[in-house]
Amino acid sequence: MLLSLDLSLNETGYCIDTTNLITSGIIKPPKTLSQYQRIDYNLSKILELVKDNDIKLVGIEAAAYGLKSSSMNILAEQQGVIKYELRKRGIAVTEGNISSIKKFITGKGNAKKIEVIKALRDKYNILTTNHNECDAIALHLYLKSLDHVVII
Numbered sequence: 001m002l003l004s005l006d007l008s009l010n011e012t013g014y015c016i017d018t019t020n021l022i023t024s025g026i027i028k029p030p031k032t033l034s035q036y037q038r039i040d041y042n043l044s045k046i047l048e049l050v051k052d053n054d055i056k057l058v059g060i061e062a063a064a065y066g067l068k069s070s071s072m073n074i075l076a077e078q079q080g081v082i083k084y085e086l087r088k089r090g091i092a093v094t095e096g097n098i099s100s101i102k103k104f105i106t107g108k109g110n111a112k113k114i115e116v117i118k119a120l121r122d123k124y125n126i127l128t129t130n131h132n133e134c135d136a137i138a139l140h141l142y143l144k145s146l147d148h149v150v151i152i
């Protein structure tokens with residue numbers, strides 16, 4: 001089974017398919033936690049999803065390098081920790097490029113978040129207003145459409 005993630009320190013979107021049903025949501029650590037405590041919190045929730053759903057492959061939205069360097073650094077650290085812990089447990093990891101995901105869902109590689117939400121509603125009858133959950137669902141649909149994925 002596939003788990004797709006749109007990683008964030010504040011609100012990580014996730015999507016899982018279970019026998020042709022899509023389950024999605026968000027992981028939201030308490031705001032009182034430090035950055036590194038949020039990474040620990042997110043990791044523990046992701047590992048719970050992996051265990052509870054017999055996940056064999058995790059797809060992660062590739063990092064957006066247009067972010068401020070301070071934000072990018074901590075997000076890159078989180079992504080590295082999560083990839084490492086998944087691989088240590090024998091879980092395969094792949095990535096999806098943001099532009100490729102947007103192009104697959106909307107037809108435009110530079111689509112705005114609201115356009116992705118609208119395309120999910122119109123093309124797939126999936127209703128969500130949360131951007132992080134939306135990104136995880138879009139990644140999930142994109143990865144499921146591929147003939148093969150590159151394991152990193």
